[in-house]
Amino acid sequence: MQLKKIMNNRYFKSYGGVLLALVGLVILFSFLSPHFLRTNNILTIFNQVSIIAILAFGMTFVLMIGEIDLSVGSTLALSSVILGIALSTGVHPFIAIIFTLGVGILAGLFNGVVSAKLKIPSFIVTVATMGIFRGIGYALTDSRPIPITDSVILKIGNNRFLGAIPNAVIVMIFILIVFHIVLSRTKFGRQAKMVGGNKVAAEYVGVDTKKLQVKIFMISGLAAAVSGILMASRLYSAQPNTASGYELDAIASAVLGGTSLSGGYGTVLGTFIGAVIMGVINNGMNLVGMAYFYQQIVKGLIIIIAVFIDVRNKESILGKK
Amino acid sequence: MQLKKIMNNRYFKSYGGVLLALVGLVILFSFLSPHFLRTNNILTIFNQVSIIAILAFGMTFVLMIGEIDLSVGSTLALSSVILGIALSTGVHPFIAIIFTLGVGILAGLFNGVVSAKLKIPSFIVTVATMGIFRGIGYALTDSRPIPITDSVILKIGNNRFLGAIPNAVIVMIFILIVFHIVLSRTKFGRQAKMVGGNKVAAEYVGVDTKKLQVKIFMISGLAAAVSGILMASRLYSAQPNTASGYELDAIASAVLGGTSLSGGYGTVLGTFIGAVIMGVINNGMNLVGMAYFYQQIVKGLIIIIAVFIDVRNKESILGKK
Amino acid sequence: MNTVLEMKGIRKVFPGVVALDDVNLKLERGKVLALLGENGAGKSTLMKILSGSYQPDDGEIFLYGEKVEIKDVMRAKELGISIIYQELSLCQNLTVAENIFALQEPTRWGLIKDDEIISRTRELFEEFNVDIDPTKMVEELSVSSQQMVEIVKALSLKPKIVIMDEPTSALSKKETETLFEIIEKLQQEGVSIIYISHRMEEIFRITNDVSVLRDGKYIGTVKTADTSSEELIKMMVGRTMDNIYPVKDFKYLRDEKLLEVRGYNKENYFHDINLYVRPGEILGLYGLMGSGRTEIAQGIFGILKKDRGEMFIHDKKVEIKDPFSAIQHKIAFVTEDRKREGLILTASVAENATMANIDKILNKFKLIEDKREAKIAKEHVADLKVKTPSIHQTINKLSGGNQQKVVISKWFEIEPEILILDEPTRGIDVSAKYEIYKLMIELAQKGVGIIMISSELPEILNVSDRLLVINKRQIVTELDPKNTTQEEIMTYIAGRGE
Amino acid sequence: SGDAPQDASTENDTIRIGASLLTQSHPFQVAIKEAMEAEAAGLGVEIDIAIADQDLNRQISAIEDFINKGVDAIILVPVDSDGVMGAIMKAKEANIPVVTVDIKANGVEVDSHIATDNYAGGMIAAEAMAQFLEKAGDVGLITYPEVQSVRDRIDGFKEIADTYEDLNIVIELPGRTREEAVSASEDMLTSNPGLRGIFGFGDDMAIAATTVIGERNSDTIVVGFDGLEEARNSTDADNAFQAVVVQYPDLMGAEGVRNAVSLVRGEAVEKEVPVTPGLYVHGRGFVDVEVINGKVNIGL
Numbered sequence A, B: 001m002q003l004k005k006i007m008n009n010r011y012f013k014s015y016g017g018v019l020l021a022l023v024g025l026v027i028l029f030s031f032l033s034p035h036f037l038r039t040n041n042i043l044t045i046f047n048q049v050s051i052i053a054i055l056a057f058g059m060t061f062v063l064m065i066g067e068i069d070l071s072v073g074s075t076l077a078l079s080s081v082i083l084g085i086a087l088s089t090g091v092h093p094f095i096a097i098i099f100t101l102g103v104g105i106l107a108g109l110f111n112g113v114v115s116a117k118l119k120i121p122s123f124i125v126t127v128a129t130m131g132i133f134r135g136i137g138y139a140l141t142d143s144r145p146i147p148i149t150d151s152v153i154l155k156i157g158n159n160r161f162l163g164a165i166p167n168a169v170i171v172m173i174f175i176l177i178v179f180h181i182v183l184s185r186t187k188f189g190r191q192a193k194m195v196g197g198n199k200v201a202a203e204y205v206g207v208d209t210k211k212l213q214v215k216i217f218m219i220s221g222l223a224a225a226v227s228g229i230l231m232a233s234r235l236y237s238a239q240p241n242t243a244s245g246y247e248l249d250a251i252a253s254a255v256l257g258g259t260s261l262s263g264g265y266g267t268v269l270g271t272f273i274g275a276v277i278m279g280v281i282n283n284g285m286n287l288v289g290m291a292y293f294y295q296q297i298v299k300g301l302i303i304i305i306a307v308f309i310d311v312r313n314k315e316s317i318l319g320k321k
Numbered sequence C: 001m002n003t004v005l006e007m008k009g010i011r012k013v014f015p016g017v018v019a020l021d022d023v024n025l026k027l028e029r030g031k032v033l034a035l036l037g038e039n040g041a042g043k044s045t046l047m048k049i050l051s052g053s054y055q056p057d058d059g060e061i062f063l064y065g066e067k068v069e070i071k072d073v074m075r076a077k078e079l080g081i082s083i084i085y086q087e088l089s090l091c092q093n094l095t096v097a098e099n100i101f102a103l104q105e106p107t108r109w110g111l112i113k114d115d116e117i118i119s120r121t122r123e124l125f126e127e128f129n130v131d132i133d134p135t136k137m138v139e140e141l142s143v144s145s146q147q148m149v150e151i152v153k154a155l156s157l158k159p160k161i162v163i164m165d166e167p168t169s170a171l172s173k174k175e176t177e178t179l180f181e182i183i184e185k186l187q188q189e190g191v192s193i194i195y196i197s198h199r200m201e202e203i204f205r206i207t208n209d210v211s212v213l214r215d216g217k218y219i220g221t222v223k224t225a226d227t228s229s230e231e232l233i234k235m236m237v238g239r240t241m242d243n244i245y246p247v248k249d250f251k252y253l254r255d256e257k258l259l260e261v262r263g264y265n266k267e268n269y270f271h272d273i274n275l276y277v278r279p280g281e282i283l284g285l286y287g288l289m290g291s292g293r294t295e296i297a298q299g300i301f302g303i304l305k306k307d308r309g310e311m312f313i314h315d316k317k318v319e320i321k322d323p324f325s326a327i328q329h330k331i332a333f334v335t336e337d338r339k340r341e342g343l344i345l346t347a348s349v350a351e352n353a354t355m356a357n358i359d360k361i362l363n364k365f366k367l368i369e370d371k372r373e374a375k376i377a378k379e380h381v382a383d384l385k386v387k388t389p390s391i392h393q394t395i396n397k398l399s400g401g402n403q404q405k406v407v408i409s410k411w412f413e414i415e416p417e418i419l420i421l422d423e424p425t426r427g428i429d430v431s432a433k434y435e436i437y438k439l440m441i442e443l444a445q446k447g448v449g450i451i452m453i454s455s456e457l458p459e460i461l462n463v464s465d466r467l468l469v470i471n472k473r474q475i476v477t478e479l480d481p482k483n484t485t486q487e488e489i490m491t492y493i494a495g496r497g498e
Numbered sequence D: 001s002g003d004a005p006q007d008a009s010t011e012n013d014t015i016r017i018g019a020s021l022l023t024q025s026h027p028f029q030v031a032i033k034e035a036m037e038a039e040a041a042g043l044g045v046e047i048d049i050a051i052a053d054q055d056l057n058r059q060i061s062a063i064e065d066f067i068n069k070g071v072d073a074i075i076l077v078p079v080d081s082d083g084v085m086g087a088i089m090k091a092k093e094a095n096i097p098v099v100t101v102d103i104k105a106n107g108v109e110v111d112s113h114i115a116t117d118n119y120a121g122g123m124i125a126a127e128a129m130a131q132f133l134e135k136a137g138d139v140g141l142i143t144y145p146e147v148q149s150v151r152d153r154i155d156g157f158k159e160i161a162d163t164y165e166d167l168n169i170v171i172e173l174p175g176r177t178r179e180e181a182v183s184a185s186e187d188m189l190t191s192n193p194g195l196r197g198i199f200g201f202g203d204d205m206a207i208a209a210t211t212v213i214g215e216r217n218s219d220t221i222v223v224g225f226d227g228l229e230e231a232r233n234s235t236d237a238d239n240a241f242q243a244v245v246v247q248y249p250d251l252m253g254a255e256g257v258r259n260a261v262s263l264v265r266g267e268a269v270e271k272e273v274p275v276t277p278g279l280y281v282h283g284r285g286f287v288d289v290e291v292i293n294g295k296v297n298i299g300l
């Protein structure tokens, strides 16, 4: 049967459940609000999602090896502060961007080295650096936002490519493609999957798991720095207090998208779908004009239901006891 | 050698590292502030710590079975709102307390049932209920604090037992003892440890892991409700926005105290020591008058160092390859 | 009426696999029934149904003539059915005594009586002649000690029926003897035993009857006394096998030292190890549990850092500091604990098969090419007759023996010059063993030097060209396997004492 | 992207306003919200309220959603004065009038701005503190440096405090919620036993400090900010809480909606509607205050 063939398709197995949840939400909200399905609103959703999604792409790598990075929100804030400071010294925006990305990678390096080499659980390390990085951001700015006026930087987060697609969305899609390929098609990605599945076995076939872990945290830091640049641009200012709590949204996106918290499973594409689900929920509820408390409640329930659909889908395909 | 004997002691193995870190901090701060070691300040620290500590005691059970409860801060807030509402209807404070504890347990029940029976990762379930419970708290109060005037309730969080030890500290110690014994000496606690160590093996022996998980989340909910009562009393009002972010402090306390995030290892007593470390850091830095940003940075660094000492200590005792 | 248990028409289907199809089983009081079959024949699945972890899709179970439903593990326990699982299932984070009394702890005022648990564990150990400290953490025990704990744990419930799923695959000779004594004692007490093993000599030594499964189907039951190993193999495999060991008609290809280790030493792990292997030679390492064979292999492979000693490959001095450099020098190491060290349980058969050499499946853009991966994986599945519905099946869904085949096959991809095999045939059926030996010989023909660690004396004597006996973390002697006997080997070990 | 507003007007005739507020976890902001809802109901207009949770990015998303939805006017309590610029410009591109309340927007002109001058409020608080302490003594501040309006209050406080030589700010501790403020108060009293005054940037902080002082039987006094009912009652009671700077969230919220509606109808509104904070003093109730040329005059 045709349906059965689809159901047994490897890709359907991976993404079927979340996609189902997403489609359900889109149908729901397009009934509830006439504005929901307009092209412009769809683009808005992708634009709104871009920052969390990029964080979540990096997070997918971290979760893949069974670790966690709670510092991404703070790294984002610190990066955007660094960008603001660099620009305010008058350097070329290109240099400022390079410098900012460097700081993000450095933050990841710190997380990676401390967790891998000193053998401290990454949860603890990144809870700690969550405070440390943000504290540095505050200290550098005296907790005041730095206005961003550089037109190149402002274009990144606010203009539209060919007048249609927001630049931030282009950046997100670019990173989506690169990260997806790296995770699913390269040796590095495969090693990450192995480490997440069984660290000892990976070591026995010659994987340097510590080095890998350091690299993976650097990827997460890099993703946070990219998000930081987009954020600073979008906010017309570098805000040291921005993006707090985003780590949980990033993790939730990844898990919604089928990434396992204990490592070994996950795809960047799945994470993207997860992030879009989160974005659709937020946007849809805003369009409907739902009151704030109920938004929180409904969002929570939808997340549970979406994951439930996914779990059920995987079970019904893979069978159970 | 005497020292070696101590080093090989079971209790030293469990607690040696963290205690070392704690002693180091106490020495440091007593040099930095003449007020630090005063009896009254010590009691203040315990009092300040009590709420997080009680949350962390419940969290220790959850972490023991390899799960996580990110909703404790929201459960705390919801419980304290329920207490405020109950009191405002004029019921006897005793009834109000029972009712509040019931709501906390119910919140835990929800987390437990959804995660165990629907097989949704507890991280996702409790990220979702973090929003749901807080949303309910806001909805019930229209996001306004409810003043608490009942003298019985106010005594719980503000008076001192025999004029010396704050009641909140008494409550904390009581729960510490009960929870410690339940986790380390009862069949229930033993089963929790088994599930955390090897879920399949526990199932083979006949442990009903799902039921156990539900119960454990109920314990965490109960602990959150107790904290909620103390909080309402201490603040003279039930605040729906209270305790946000406490889940991370509670988890950090437990991990500092030697509880493993992947389950199977941990004690409530260790968690207590971890919570005290957190309290000492916060209080000490306040006494020194450290600026806010630096507090965040220093706190992060101290957490890393404390866990590092503990990791090293365990390694040097058990020996390594 | 002597029939204790009857299983009738049992059927169990997993996605893509009919694990059991109309299977029958009959167990007599005080008898030992062997359950025989190739890897993936459905033995463990049948036993998991009996012990309540799986529910059958069809079929009935009768206990003492009465129909029973075994809806969960607890129910099986109540009915007096105890099982020793094929895979270790102890809680590593608990002590030995705590594991044995799991869920049976005596309490006072709701608190567990720790002292009583320990003293009663001691009594049990004395009764079964086991020497393990009850207060030790399980994670500190060797695999074989853990298996003994598992056995005692199953017996502590005073069951009427005991299922033993490959109990000896993780046991050393001495402990195997202890187990056989235990089985004899249980039999006298009227306890019935279902015994699963791939070791023929064990079947003939301790069982009364043999039931055979093939591809999930019930083939038949025979009296052990009336049958022969050839007949059983025929029932299992569906054809006759002339030989259990393939013929290797050369000792080595060239008289040169492919790999040589001189004076390798690591305090508390191994002492003054000198050994070499020639191209095409199979060097056997034999010793008792805890004699340090695994550690020597780990030392060679760079997992354990030696404190002294030198290594030469092709007479060139090399420094192996970690598995990566070992692999660079074309050394492969098939470890003994497949779950912990060998498999990525969350990954597919294909991913496991290719993990030792990912470079091989990259295309010119350095990207993983699904087709290459599939090709390699399919070759392995075919060569070793791995029973799996697809190469994309998650590997933890395979039977134990089939998992082991994949663990071995992954190393072929690095095209090793030196292959270390630590208990490579543990849990593998006769025909697959034959395939593995054949593969070893093929590799040897290509000039690979092989070091094989084994606890099975017949195997080591038949397969290796040269034999080193290990005792107390040292090499005690070198023997020619063709001119020695099991007895002679044991004198070297026993002579030195424990 | 400018098609949204036309859609709305063709769909129906009721005026629809979108409001993005700073937070819901603060009674002051709740008061603004409720005043807006009441005023909107009174005027017969629809209002959608989105809460930014002090997250500027979320606020911008809410504004984007308002634009897509085609509201007729937008009211904002900006999370940050500088950062909100981009979103306001988007609204202007879509020809939607924008009104800011409580916190102003920098770098872009809005159609109307209604706010208390937080900086001036901080100055008033410091002046009150100086008067109560007779211009001398150690003072501690409970702060929340991440929030712009709080920074303004603290900066205003410091400006006046600096003019008194013997009035010294000896400690500043974070106290972002009432419970954190309790700990901060305890710790500042422990490390500064001679502390004579505490300024809490909000009602919750002042009340927290008051309870701690009460427990310790200290004679330290408290000056607060916001001045909602609970705080005014506490000021009236016999305790450490001596005075509170009062803002008028209800007036600001209502005025914001009125101006937004006027703008939609094409009526002229005032560009700046300054709301001078008041001062509520123990035993006196509201007193007269005036801020001119960096000087504060209090009718004590």
Ligand SMILES: Nc1ncnc2c1ncn2[C@@H]1O[C@H](COP(=O)(O)OP(=O)(O)OP(=O)(O)O)[C@@H](O)[C@H]1O
Pocket (backbone or CB within 6 Å): C014, C015, C017, C018, C019, C037, C038, C039, C040, C041, C042, C043, C044, C045, C046, C086, C387, C388, C397, C398, C399, C400, C401, C402, C427
């Ligand atoms: N949970 C499961 N999901 C899917 N397939 C399974 C599962 N458990 C077992 N199987 C399949 O059922 C078949 C029988 O497996 P079983 O483990 O019973 O074999 P066995 O006879 O015990 O083999 P071995 O000698 O290797 O232990 C195998 O093909 C296996 O792949």
Ligand SMILES: Nc1ncnc2c1ncn2[C@@H]1O[C@H](COP(=O)(O)OP(=O)(O)OP(=O)(O)O)[C@@H](O)[C@H]1O
Pocket (backbone or CB within 6 Å): C139, C140, C141, C142, C143, C144, C172, C287, C288, C289, C290, C291, C292, C293, C294, C295, C336, C455
């Ligand atoms: N403290 C320990 N913690 C964990 N594992 C241990 C410990 N001590 C010994 N083991 C494991 O127990 C196993 C048996 O010990 P050892 O390696 O010394 O003997 P062996 O000669 O390899 O015997 P065999 O191959 O029969 O197990 C080894 O795999 C070793 O890793």
Ligand SMILES: [Mg+2]
Pocket (backbone or CB within 6 Å): C043, C044, C045, C086, C165, C399, C400
């Ligand atoms: Mg089996």
Ligand SMILES: [Mg+2]
Pocket (backbone or CB within 6 Å): C293, C294, C295, C336, C422
């Ligand atoms: Mg070994």
